[in-house]
Amino acid sequence: MAADLPVPVYTSLSDVYPDLLLAAKHGARFNDLASEFESRFGSQPAYIARAPGRVNLIGEHIDYALFGVFPAAIEQDILIACGPRSSSPTTPEPSSPGTVTAQNTFPKYTPQTFTPMLRVVSQAQDQAQDEMLDKDVRVQDWHLDIDKSQLRWESYVKAGYYGVLNRFFTSSDEYPVPVNILVSGNVPAGSGLSSSAAMVVASTLAFLAVNHKLDGVKKGALVQMAVENEKRVGVNSGGMDQAASILSTPNSALYITFYPSLSAELVSLPQATKAGEGVVLVCANSLVVSDKVVVTRLSRRTDFAHFPGAKTRYNLRVVETLVAARVLSRKLNLTLPPSSTSNKPPTLREVLSAYIGRPEPIAADALKEGLERILAEIHVLKASALRGEIGIVGNEDEDEGVTMEEMISASGLGEDEFKRIYLSWVDVEATRFQLYKRTKHILTEALRVLQFRELCLASTTHSISILPTTTSTSSSSPPSSSTSSSSTSTEAFKALGALMNASHDSCSRLYECSCPELDELTQIARESGAYGSRLTGAGWGGCSVSLVPESQVDTFIAKVRSRYPKFRGLEGDALNEVIFATKPGVGAFVFELT
Ligand code: NG1
Numbered sequence: 355m356a357a358d359l360p361v362p363v364y365t366s367l368s369d370v371y372p373d374l375l376l377a378a379k380h381g382a383r384f385n386d387l388a389s390e391f392e393s394r395f396g397s398q399p400a401y402i403a404r405a406p407g408r409v410n411l412i413g414e415h416i417d418y419a420l421f422g423v424f425p426a427a428i429e430q431d432i433l434i435a436c437g438p439r440s441s442s443p444t445t446p447e448p449s450s451p452g453t454v455t456a457q458n459t460f461p462k463y464t465p466q467t468f469t470p471m472l473r474v475v476s477q478a479q480d481q482a483q484d485e486m487l488d489k490d491v492r493v494q495d496w497h498l499d500i501d502k503s504q505l506r507w508e509s510y511v512k513a514g515y516y517g518v519l520n521r522f523f524t525s526s527d528e529y530p531v532p533v534n535i536l537v538s539g540n541v542p543a544g545s546g547l548s549s550s551a552a553m554v555v556a557s558t559l560a561f562l563a564v565n566h567k568l569d570g571v572k573k574g575a576l577v578q579m580a581v582e583n584e585k586r587v588g589v590n591s592g593g594m595d596q597a598a599s600i601l602s603t604p605n606s607a608l609y610i611t612f613y614p615s616l617s618a619e620l621v622s623l624p625q626a627t628k629a630g631e632g633v634v635l636v637c638a639n640s641l642v643v644s645d646k647v648v649v650t651r652l653s654r655r656t657d658f659a660h661f662p663g664a665k666t667r668y669n670l671r672v673v674e675t676l677v678a679a680r681v682l683s684r685k686l687n688l689t690l691p692p693s694s695t696s697n698k699p700p701t702l703r704e705v706l707s708a709y710i711g712r713p714e715p716i717a718a719d720a721l722k723e724g725l726e727r728i729l730a731e732i733h734v735l736k737a738s739a740l741r742g743e744i745g746i747v748g749n750e751d752e753d754e755g756v757t758m759e760e761m762i763s764a765s766g767l768g769e770d771e772f773k774r775i776y777l778s779w780v781d782v783e784a785t786r787f788q789l790y791k792r793t794k795h796i797l798t799e800a801l802r803v804l805q806f807r808e809l810c811l812a813s814t815t816h817s818i819s820i821l822p823t824t825t826s827t828s829s830s831s832p833p834s835s836s837t838s839s840s841s842t843s844t845e846a847f848k849a850l851g852a853l854m855n856a857s858h859d860s861c862s863r864l865y866e867c868s869c870p871e872l873d874e875l876t877q878i879a880r881e882s883g884a885y886g887s888r889l890t891g892a893g894w895g896g897c898s899v900s901l902v903p904e905s906q907v908d909t910f911i912a913k914v915r916s917r918y919p920k921f922r923g924l925e926g927d928a929l930n931e932v933i934f935a936t937k938p939g940v941g942a943f944v945f946e947l948t
Pocket residue numbers: 410413414415416417418545546547548549550551584589591592593594595890891892893
């Protein structure tokens with residue numbers, strides 16, 4: 355079934371976009387890119403790999419804790435035209451196998467040439483990778499230099515290539531072809547719409563296609579590959595973006611779960627019965643660039659929450675939530691599954707599983723009930739509780755966090771072992787670690803995702819599991835289906851909007867991943883007629899997503915434009931680029947030029 359669906363390869367865009375206007379619009383983009391490729395490299399590309407960005411409706415910063423998320427692909431995408439270099443009459447054959455000449459249609463991204471280095475190994479060096487390869491012994495291993503200390507456009511191209519090389523060119527009798535590629539796209543970078551995942555997915559697809567390795571590759575396997583590939587750029591992200599980019603289908607959002615294994619269910623937003631009473635999603639870019647890959651070292655006296663950088667922002671959150679999972683399981687005396695080895699520390703989702711004490715996959719209703727119960731116990735993670743102080747005072751969400759020493763002591767591990775498990779892969783310096791606030795966000799956000807899904811299922815007739823590895827989760831019977839009338843759909847939109855607002859509030863106060871501009875933009879959106887509005891993606895800048903009555907989109911956009919200071923004076927394309935309505939779009943595919 356769906357994990358088993360092959361990655362689609364098309365030779366006609368009208369098979370992808372049944373809407374003629376859309377097919378013509380994208381057809382023109384594909385043609386332009388192919389002509390540009392030909393004029394730069396002297397021959398037609400063989401393929402164009404295409405992967406969309408995504409908007410996350412709800413479920414922020416919980417994918418790496420292995421809780422379910424609710425994204426949808428957007429129409430904007432990354433296109434990578436590629437062709438084997440040997441087919442080019444104007445350029446000489448390079449001597450090393452697999453050399454890549456990579457160009458970008460945006461002049462600020464300068465051309466790059468890189469060659470993977472081959473290392474011969476006698477046997478498996480990386481057990482996990484070999485298991486995925488289904489091979490006992492690898493005889494060769496490829497390396498590409500990826501600069502993690504700065505954001506470079508070609509790093510995302512290399513990341514996709516890396517995975518292809520190390521999965522498909524492991525025996526000494528096969529070498530990758532030299533390749534020309536030309537990258538283009540319209541997913542705004544650093545905006546929380548996952549241009550990075552779109553780049554990595556498109557790059558993975560391009561290198562698979564040009565090396566004739568696409569045959570038999572299933573969508574599920576491509577998601578796993580793209581997730582692993584993107585980690586090479588330096589952000590220890592979850593799998594939401596790659597899964598959304600690959601698995602989306604038009605007009606549906608995806609409920610994606612990661613535990614006990616990857617699974618995706620198509621869920622539509624509630625339909626209004628009366629025309630014009632439906633909703634659309636509007637993305638608005640705060641125009642603050644969200645940059646997770648810059649490394650910023652902090653002085654001991656600095657509050658990390660206000661500084662940029664993957665290591666201090668995104669990856670620090672990953673560390674805090676993993677440590678919180680360990681401490682919570684100890685405080686609640688839970689026995690974690692044997693798979694939670696020290697090399698793969700348990701996540702909060704695995705802790706919840708142990709807390710509920712039922713075999714996986716656990717149905718959505720039971721997960722919800724478990725989340726509600728465990729939330730009543732997480733005060734054990736407050737700094738005062740960890741220090742053994744009696745009596746908890748102040749606002750229930752206030753907590754000053756713990757020091758490194760206190761955190762290590764709460765983990766029950768020795769300092770060396772703690773650092774090996776939780777800090778060896780990341781460069782963080784912070785004075786306080788927020789175990790309570792991060793956990794409260796993750797568990798309440800996981801609950802909101804389940805509530806959001808339930809509201810959608812209650813008002814729509816279908817939900818189809820497309821990666822049915824955990825099908826029995828769908829025994830999480832949707833709430834008994836209500837008769838759909840416009841008043842109930844309006845009530846449903848209000849309830850969805852309220853969940854989005856609560857999500858933003860939690861991101862802002864507990865996860866501290868918003869910024870003043872995003873707080874302002876989402877507030878303006880609510881005051882301009884949105885049912886709900888929240889940041890989308892990692893935050894600290896980037897886009898908001900708002901649920902807006904279909905009939906009011908134009909007035910909504912006009913109001914936001916007049917009130918959000920960074921939008922004043924923007925018109926036409928410049929305005930459309932920063933605030934636009936979007937519908938769930940088609941997932942990644944390869945276009946073969948004939
Ligand atoms: P963005 O910032 O949109 O790329 C990141 C992570 C996701 C997820 C979200 C927060 C990457 C590639 N993706 O998304 O996995 O954790 O933040 O929900 O870093």
